[in-house]
Amino acid sequence: MADWENLRHFMAVGRSGTLSGAARALKVDHATVSRRLAALEAELDVMLVDRLPRSCRLTAIGQQVFDQAVTMESAADSIARIARAAHTPLIGKVTLSAPPVLAAHVLAQHLAHFRSLYPDIRLSLAAQAQQVSLSRREADVALRLVRPEETGSFARKLGVMEFGLYARRDYEHREAPDRWQFIAYDESFADMPQQQWLLGIAGPRPIACELNDISGHLIAARAGAGVAGLPYFLGDADPDLVRVGQDVPSFSRGIWLVVHRDLRKTPSVRAVMDFVVALITQHGGFSA
Incomplete structure (x- = not known):
């Protein structure tokens, strides 16, 4: 039977493609990952990874072992979730992951209320x-802002976040669309739907600046840096901004709540889910 810790380090290598990447993911040093990988290969008496100058590539047998190890990991995680579901009701830590725009501008301001409840x-x-x-x-x-597709998960669509173009009320080119300059994301966000929407509208017009979070876009637009694509609930609530370009193509993203089925009925997780559902569905800035 292969040592589970050795398998865990091997899976990290398979996922990251490098020893250093696996080390960062596991928060251990490079030597530990190398030692664990070598130990697993010795246990199984096969070569699992081709060590290239700048990366690691799974061998054919390594890919088979990786696939089986992922299945084992999933089963082990399922056991842990089942055990967790039996814990004392409404006690413990619950981690909620959310897009930055929702975390900063919707959820964070209600944490005190959640704590009181x-x-x-x-x-x-x-x-x-x-x-x-x-x-x-x-x-x-x-x-999430995309429909979840994970197996073993429960998902529910809570609403729709609509986007529009916004500029400072006294933006110098506000009434001259051909002179607009735009606030966008950088190339690392090229595949993000709102980036593609914004760049499609901008066309040959210049990009004034690039910021990698939507809060930065809001601040830059408020400062008069250019035209930004913002959710209605953010742009309409800011007294310094006004919606422009009402004839531009519409754009929206769905808001989805997702939880693993094994945790769905855990009382503490259920409490968080119900709280989030109420916040989003009762928020005036999102459509159904």
């Missing part, structure tokens, strides 16, 4: 643009 639940709010894995317990509950 559930003083024995420690709600950990993680503002994350990237999707986390519920099956690997990277979060207990997640809000």
Whole structure:
């Protein structure tokens, strides 16, 4: 039987593609990962990884072992979730992952109210643009702006976040659309739907600046840096901003709540889910 810790380090190498990446993910040093990988290969008497100058590539047998190890990991995580579901009701830590725009501008301002309702639940709010894995317990509950497709999860659509173009009320080119300059994300966000929407509207017109979070876009637009694509609930609530370009193509993103089925009925997780559902569905800035 292979040592589970060795398998865990091997899976980290398979996921990251490098020893250093695996070390960062596991919060250990490079030598530990190398030692664990070598130990697993010795246990199984096969070469699992081709060590290239700048990366690691799974061998054919290594890919088979990796796939089986992922299945084992999923089963182990399921056992842990079942055990967790039996814990004392309404006590413990619940991690909620949410897109930064919702974490900062919707959820954070209600944490005190949640605490007053559930003083024995420690709600950990993680503002994350990237999707986390519920099956690997990277979060207990997640809000997402794309329809979840994870197996073993329960998902519910809570609403729709609509976007528009906004500029400062006294933006110098407000009445001259051909002279607009735009506030966008950088190239690392090229695949993000709102970036594609904004760049499609901008066309050949210049990008004034690039910021990698929507709060930065809001602040830059408020400062008069250019035209930003913002959710209605943010732009309409800011007295310094006005919606412009009403004839531009519409754009919206769905808001989805997702939780692993094994945790769905855990009382503390249920409390967080109900609280989030109420916040989003009763929020005046989102459509159904």
